[in-house]
Amino acid sequence: MNRSIHVAILGASGYGAAELLRLFTQHPAVEVVSVTSTSRAGERVDAIHPHLRGFWDLKTTASIDFDRLLAGEHAIVFSTLPHGASGAALDRLLNELEPKDRGERVKIVDLSGDLRLRDAAIHQRFYRESPVLPNRRASFVYGMPELFRELVRDARCVANPGCLATASILAAAPLVTREFTGPIAIDAKTGSSGSGRALKETTHHPTRHADFRAYKPLAHQHEPEILQALDDPHGRRIQTSFVAHSMDAARGIFVTLHATLAETLDADALRRRYESFYADSPFVRVLTGSPTLQDVVGSNFCDVSVACRERQVVVMAALDNLIKGMAGTAIQNMNLMCGLPEPTGLWTPSLRPL
Numbered sequence: 001m002n003r004s005i006h007v008a009i010l011g012a013s014g015y016g017a018a019e020l021l022r023l024f025t026q027h028p029a030v031e032v033v034s035v036t037s038t039s040r041a042g043e044r045v046d047a048i049h050p051h052l053r054g055f056w057d058l059k060t061t062a063s064i065d066f067d068r069l070l071a072g073e074h075a076i077v078f079s080t081l082p083h084g085a086s087g088a089a090l091d092r093l094l095n096e097l098e099p100k101d102r103g104e105r106v107k108i109v110d111l112s113g114d115l116r117l118r119d120a121a122i123h124q125r126f127y128r129e130s131p132v133l134p135n136r137r138a139s140f141v142y143g144m145p146e147l148f149r150e151l152v153r154d155a156r157c158v159a160n161p162g163c164l165a166t167a168s169i170l171a172a173a174p175l176v177t178r179e180f181t182g183p184i185a186i187d188a189k190t191g192s193s194g195s196g197r198a199l200k201e202t203t204h205h206p207t208r209h210a211d212f213r214a215y216k217p218l219a220h221q222h223e224p225e226i227l228q229a230l231d232d233p234h235g236r237r238i239q240t241s242f243v244a245h246s247m248d249a250a251r252g253i254f255v256t257l258h259a260t261l262a263e264t265l266d267a268d269a270l271r272r273r274y275e276s277f278y279a280d281s282p283f284v285r286v287l288t289g290s291p292t293l294q295d296v297v298g299s300n301f302c303d304v305s306v307a308c309r310e311r312q313v314v315v316m317a318a319l320d321n322l323i324k325g326m327a328g329t330a331i332q333n334m335n336l337m338c339g340l341p342e343p344t345g346l347w348t349p350s351l352r353p354l
Contacts (some may be wrong), residue, residue: 001142002029002073003028003029003030003031003072004029004072004073004074004338005027005029005030005072005073005074005076005338006030006031006068006069006070006071006072006074006075006144007020007024007029007032007033007034007069007076007077007078007334008032008033008034008035008064008065008069008075008076008078009021009029009030009032009034009035009036009077009078009079009080009242010036010038010064010077010078010079010080010081010086010089010090010093011036011037011079011080011081011082011085011086012035012036012037012038012040012045012048012060013037013039013048014041014080014082015022015322015326016078016080016111016322016327017035017080018048018049018051018052019322019323019326019327019328020037020080020327020330020331021045021049021052021055021056021079022049022051022052022055023154023323023327023328023331023345023346024331024345025052025055025056026345026348027331027344027345027346028344028345029338029340029344029345030345031072032056032058033065033068033069033071034061034064034065034068034069034250035058035060035061035063036060036063036064037060037061037062038062040060041060041061041062042059042060042061043059043060044058044060045059045060048060049291053202057347063291064077064093066289068106069106070106073131074107074337074338075106075107075194076106076108076109076334076338077090077093077106077107077108077109077238078108078109078110078111078330078334079109079110079111079112080111080112081112082112083112083113083127083129083130084112084127084129084130085112085130086110086111086112086114086115086129086130087110087112087114087115087131087133087136088114088130088133090108090110090114090115090136090157091131091133091136093108094108094136096179096296098185101287104156106157106159107155107156107158107334107337108156108157108339109143109158109160109161109330109333109334110140110157110158110159111326111327111330112130112152112277113126113127113130113162113221113225114127114130114133114159115133115136115137115140115157115159116140116142116159116160116161116162116225117137117224117225117228117230118137118138118142118228119224119228119277119332120132120134120137122224122305123137123207125202126157126221126224127221129181136157139156139157140155140157140158140159141155141157141158141159142158142159142161142228142229143155143158143159143160143161143329143330143333144161144166144169144229144329145281145329145332145333145336145342146170146278146281146283146284147153147169147173147229147268149280149336152159152333152336152337153336153337153339155337158333159339160326160329160330160333161225161229161329162221162222162225162324162325163190163253163321163322163325163326164188164190164220164222164244164253164255164321164325165222165225165226165229166253166302166319166324166325166329167188167192167253167254167255167302167317167318167319167325168186168222168226168242168255168317169226169229169230169259170258170284170302170304170317170319171186171255171304171315171316171317172184172186172226172230172238172257172315173229173230173277174273174274174277174278175259175261175313176230176238179261179262179263180242180259180261180262181208182238182259183239183240183241183259183260184238184239184240184241184257184258184259185240185241185257185258185259186226186240186241186242186245186255186256186257186258187245187255187256187257187258188222188242188243188244188245188254188255189244189247189254189255190244190245190246190247190252190253190321191247191249191250191251191252191321192246192249192250193252196218196285198224210248211248212245212246212247212248213245213246214243214244214246215244216244217243217244217246217247218242218243220242220243220244222242222244223240223242226240226242227240249293251293251297251298251320251321251322252293252296252318252319252320252321253295253317253319253320253321253325254265254291254316254317254318255315255316255317255318256314256315256316257313257314257315257316257317258312258313258314259312259313259315260311260312260313261311261312261313262311263311264310264311265308265311265313266308267306267307267308269304270306270308270313271286271306274286274304274306278304281342282342282343282347283300283301283302283324283328283332283342283343283346284301284304285301285302285303285304286300286304286305286306287303287304287305288305289305290316291303291304291305291316291317291318292318293318293354294350294351294352294353294354295318295350295352296318296319296320296324296350297350297351297352297354298320298323298348298349298350298351299320299323299324299328299349299350299351300320300324300328300329300331300346300348301315301319301324301334301350302317302318302319302324303317303318303319303340304316304317310337315333320350329345331345331346332346
């Protein structure tokens, strides 16, 4: 395959950039032409991420090389900058591109939370550190391929989903029908890499190891994202109760969703509903029995299973927060935006055993 997609990555030092670069080593259509950094400009990419040694002969730069970016058939910018910095940087980038008649050629996938929420007031409540950018916000499509595939395919700008939100939405979406609007209780457990590469007390190994805790109960920034994605097309708002937990693992998310249906439904019928819902989604696997982290970590798969007792339903979902919860879905979105099959460059199994 011709390397027709030229890619620039904003923000070199975090896990987002590292995972994109790792996954792009096996993508047949991608050439990474720029990786930017303000704090580490001029450094080799494999000095920042030593596990990429021998795969990328690239140095970071302070800005994007637009001549190389636009030399490809497709030009994609991924922002892996943190919340609060990414939205502002993309606003500046779009302002810079528009007067030069090259804005439409460049497509954007933002991995931060800065432009995920459509409602500016809700965004301001959960992302106080990032600008509201009301005009930009309206132009970003929420990049959940399994739910909004056609919107992503036609989009110029995509806001990539959050990791906990991805697992929760994929667990819940087939339940949301005219007959069922909640409430849904979501118990979400995540590994330490979900908090990023920078050292924090709650991700520091001596405090994370052999410990377990909840954080931001009923106040997590991914809950409004889940609500937005599951918003009932019949005009009734989904009700949720969302609690995230820190678990003693570097990678992985495991979500357990609890719901009570309006009518009795057996497990086989519910499983068939999930299988039908995700029949065209190559990275969602509907299982019998519980998912496990070892079956998904290192891959772009989300494994989902259901249990049912009369009206009571439990749905379980597992994924790798750095891949399906971040960089892998970003590449799925890029593939759709560039007219490629979704699995291109992503079709690989997990790393079992870990």
